[in-house]
Amino acid sequence: MFALAVPALLLTACSNQMQPVAFQADGRPLKLSDWHVVEARDGKLVLNQGVVPYDLNTPLFTDYAHKLRTIWMPKGVSATYDPVDTFDFPVGTIISKTFYYPKVGGKDGNPSDVARSYDSSHDFAGEGLDLAQVHLVETRILVRRSDGWAAMPYVWNDAQTEASLARTGAVLPLTLVGAGSTREDFNYVVPDESQCASCHAQDWISRKIHPIGPKARHLNRDYRYAQDSENQLEHLMKVGYLSGAPAPASAPRNANWMDTHASLDARARAYLDINCGHCHNPKGAANTTALTLDISAAADRHLGVCKPPVAAGRGTGDHFFDIVPGKPDDSILPYRMASADPGEMMPEIGRSTVHREGVALIKAWIAEQSGSCITIH
Known part of the structure; x- marks a missing residue:
């Protein structure tokens, strides 16, 4: 009985009060909360049950933003391991990526002032993002539908309570505050749906989009989950989200x-x-x-x-x-x-x-x- 309960425990997130994750087979939901993947609740950005966080050995640079990446799949299906390319994810998979910055001056600071910092002490560690410490900017959804992947960007409101669909993108004025209180004004650009496709279309002939990060060489690293630290490939295999992966020592691994x-x-x-x-x-x-x-x-x-x-x-x-x-x-x-x-x-x-x-x-x-x-x- 205990052995059967372990995978469920590993998939349990911070909040059991959310409605179940909602796979949207078509259309463009207007609110991020329509997906029930991540939601702002009680001063935290929390993950729903079955939503698994992950990170990359070396992440893509986006104006010094920090990122919380997650994967969710329907019960009874899993991605197929590939040693080189993006894993073959089943229909129903929802991948999210939330972009955020450490706050400058704590909860009472100017929300447009964000830290240029590699300090990850307030980053996700299996327990949710503390919204008193971080400023949410956008969450991007990649969903695997029967006709392929679809990309949707959502921009968080000033109250940090909800994110709304931004099909045409958005431009958000922010100021990076670095060491010694150095300041750099810049426009954070949320891509529109066509711009999402321009990066995620790995095959320029078919123009079909795919996730970029979920490849063996990027995922082959440890992650600090709520329960314990574990190799991500092993963890995805354990919770049933991945099949066919070798032992981490036999899988490719990019450097940090x-x-x-x-x-x-x-x-x-x-x-x-x-x-x-x-x-x-x-x-x-x-x-x-x-x-x-x-x-x-x-x-x-x-x-x-x-x-x-x-x-x-x-x-x-x-x-x-x-x-x-x-x-x-x-x-x-x-x-x-x-x-x-x-x-x-x-x-x-x-x-x-x-x-x-x-x-x-x-x-x-x-x-x-x-x-x-x-x-x-």
């Missing part, structure tokens, strides 16, 4: 880009994989550039080493090659990462600010490389 114990190459490749690889791959939206930035790319011209740009325009910064070994300041790749100009920046959407630490990582990685490029005038 911030883990200085990992090699600089592993950290940089993991960063490029999650931030750029979903477009820069042989089937992606940027396949015509001949620049491959997912983890499978060989360390040659496919990765940009001594490769001239195809159609970067003024995004080249008058540089000749994507990567010039040993010379990050002569390389196009970090130049575009360090720009917030819409005509130059990469990625083209998904950020309004420059990820300073990410740029520093890629520059250090290029500086470590040996070799030279031949320029023909």
